[in-house]
Amino acid sequence: MSNTYLDQFPAEAKVVRAAFYSSFFALAIGGLFGIVQTLHRTDVYRFMDSADYYTVLTAHGVLLAITFTIFFLVGVFTWAVTTSLDRGVENLRFTWAWYGLMVIGTAMAAIPIFAGFTDSIDMSASVLFTFYAPLQGHPLFYLGLVLFVVGTWLAGVDWFRSWRAWKAEHPDERIPLPTFMVLTTTIMWYIATLGVAAAILLFLLPWSLGLIESVNPLLTRTLFWFFGHPVVYFWLMPTYMMWYVMLPKFSGGKLFSDPLARVVFVLFLILSVPTGIHHQYLDPGIAEGFKFIAMTNTMFLLLPSLLTAFTVVASMEHGARQRGGTGYFGWLKALPWRDPVFTGMALAGLMFAAAGFSGMVNAGMNINYLVHNTFWVVGHFHLTVGTAVALTFMAVTYWFLPQITGKALWSRPVALVQVVLWFVGMTFMSNAMHRAGLLGVPRRTAEPQYEGVTFEAAVGSVGELNAQIALGGVILTISLVLFFANVIATGFNGRSDELPSNGYADALSGPEDAPLVLDNLKLWTAIAIVLVIFAYTFPLLSIVQRGGLFGPEVITFPVSLESLAPIAAALEYGGLATVDGVASAVTGALEPGRIAIAEVVR
Amino acid sequence: MGALLVVVAFTVPLFVELRTVLSWVGVELTVLESVALAAVAIAALLVWALWPESDGPDSSNAG
Numbered sequence: 001m002s003n004t005y006l007d008q009f010p011a012e013a014k015v016v017r018a019a020f021y022s023s024f025f026a027l028a029i030g031g032l033f034g035i036v037q038t039l040h041r042t043d044v045y046r047f048m049d050s051a052d053y054y055t056v057l058t059a060h061g062v063l064l065a066i067t068f069t070i071f072f073l074v075g076v077f078t079w080a081v082t083t084s085l086d087r088g089v090e091n092l093r094f095t096w097a098w099y100g101l102m103v104i105g106t107a108m109a110a111i112p113i114f115a116g117f118t119d120s121i122d123m124s125a126s127v128l129f130t131f132y133a134p135l136q137g138h139p140l141f142y143l144g145l146v147l148f149v150v151g152t153w154l155a156g157v158d159w160f161r162s163w164r165a166w167k168a169e170h171p172d173e174r175i176p177l178p179t180f181m182v183l184t185t186t187i188m189w190y191i192a193t194l195g196v197a198a199a200i201l202l203f204l205l206p207w208s209l210g211l212i213e214s215v216n217p218l219l220t221r222t223l224f225w226f227f228g229h230p231v232v233y234f235w236l237m238p239t240y241m242m243w244y245v246m247l248p249k250f251s252g253g254k255l256f257s258d259p260l261a262r263v264v265f266v267l268f269l270i271l272s273v274p275t276g277i278h279h280q281y282l283d284p285g286i287a288e289g290f291k292f293i294a295m296t297n298t299m300f301l302l303l304p305s306l307l308t309a310f311t312v313v314a315s316m317e318h319g320a321r322q323r324g325g326t327g328y329f330g331w332l333k334a335l336p337w338r339d340p341v342f343t344g345m346a347l348a349g350l351m352f353a354a355a356g357f358s359g360m361v362n363a364g365m366n367i368n369y370l371v372h373n374t375f376w377v378v379g380h381f382h383l384t385v386g387t388a389v390a391l392t393f394m395a396v397t398y399w400f401l402p403q404i405t406g407k408a409l410w411s412r413p414v415a416l417v418q419v420v421l422w423f424v425g426m427t428f429m430s431n432a433m434h435r436a437g438l439l440g441v442p443r444r445t446a447e448p449q450y451e452g453v454t455f456e457a458a459v460g461s462v463g464e465l466n467a468q469i470a471l472g473g474v475i476l477t478i479s480l481v482l483f484f485a486n487v488i489a490t491g492f493n494g495r496s497d498e499l500p501s502n503g504y505a506d507a508l509s510g511p512e513d514a515p516l517v518l519d520n521l522k523l524w525t526a527i528a529i530v531l532v533i534f535a536y537t538f539p540l541l542s543i544v545q546r547g548g549l550f551g552p553e554v555i556t557f558p559v560s561l562e563s564l565a566p567i568a569a570a571l572e573y574g575g576l577a578t579v580d581g582v583a584s585a586v587t588g589a590l591e592p593g594r595i596a597i598a599e600v601v602r
Numbered sequence: 603m604g605a606l607l608v609v610v611a612f613t614v615p616l617f618v619e620l621r622t623v624l625s626w627v628g629v630e631l632t633v634l635e636s637v638a639l640a641a642v643a644i645a646a647l648l649v650w651a652l653w654p655e656s657d658g659p660d661s662s663n664a665g
Contacts, residue, residue: 337604337605416607420607424614427615428618435622459625468618
């Protein structure tokens, strides 16, 4: 008789299952668009117009960076709260309601994005993941994003309700670690999403509806990055949770330190938000001093990441030694490398270390200028969200699937090959992206080649880098196919009674060793808010003072080819007229001088 | 076998970057030469890992 999550919480398991399947659906479509744009950009295989590249890129970014990650997150967090508090959700209808809201929001945002592929529907939202003004999407896109975020807010309410109900029954107990991680991450999310909510509800949505004529692009960009950097930690926190509470279990041991894990999550709550301006080092209109403050905050974020590296590796070593491993490095051989769950998560952690180093380059104000808006940045976030997060999610899926379906995994060897292939494919792809970025190859373009500009590789050639990117993309696609084959085939398996029990790792140093103040969520929330006020009040005031709340008059660029043609014609005509006008004015101004000189000579 | 698979996978970033590292000391490899070098290294690794242990008189005392 098994004791899976499905056996313990059958109703909640359905919600988690629905969230995971929604996440995988987004991963499938987003991944498909990934290989399409890889082959297009590297000029290996092109079957679409380059103008459609931006629609593909938008769908790829939104579906993977928002939909895939956050649907998986809400599934994992619901599992974590119910499992660690050992109680079901307070109101299952409420739980289904926020899930439904997220689905509706996704559909609403996706409709205008996909409509961008056809001219027969008069809507589009090819505004990329960052939806910078003056790029303007259809109002449905912004409304969809709002509903999706509101869905996540309500999910947070659900988790807090569970915790408060549990606390009423266990007044003197420490918050179980997984729930503590969920709550701190949720508070961080509430603070972070205020930025994007303001950007959309006050500016972008009214602007796309025609209620206001213009926006201040620097203001909306800054509000976006108020949310845009912490969203990185919103993806990473469930990943960290898996590394802290599951990886030690799969290693065969215990978490090294529960208090250290709490410190890490508190630091992320405090430091994640007041750092967003480091994405805007090259934005004119924000004073260097504000950027320096953002850089300093960002560098402090290295601390929890390094603490995590220490704690997770120490936990793995403990597990390996429990399995008979010995020696300074000999214990590595005792780890369960045949287990796809462990191996996938370990490789994801390894890649995250590399991502940390390229992230430090991004975060440094001076050295950032070398790589800003280049392919380097794309290589960086394919190591963070594309590997540390995505590979951990895929690997841990092989443990979760039996827990939420009651069915044994279809094939562990295929799963092992899948996670290793992801590591190899991403090595090829992200390495070449980083190196291309160092040459100055730009990001966010279907046509990185410009007439009169030659990118010279230090070693090899740009063509070889492109081939390496395409090879990596193909390997990643094969890995994705194997992942979905395993997920789908597992669904066709019969129920099994031989499944591992639900649970997570115990700690060597438990919550009793953690100072009580760590569980004071009000204190950490207050500190987080104060830091945000310090970091953002003056930059935002300065931006509004210089550019106005709704900005100077800007030309809107609705992203459709029909509207671009007349705009281009108008610009061309206007430009020629201006040149003619200037030439006449200059000639007119010079004419009296010419006459005067002629008089003198005569 | 799982550990061996991971070790083989881990050779990929090493050989991808080896080309850059060698260029610092004036050794320029082509892509084909890099691939050939990686193939030889992986083959050697597999032979070492999969070669059956000898049944010599000392083997009973090993480990």
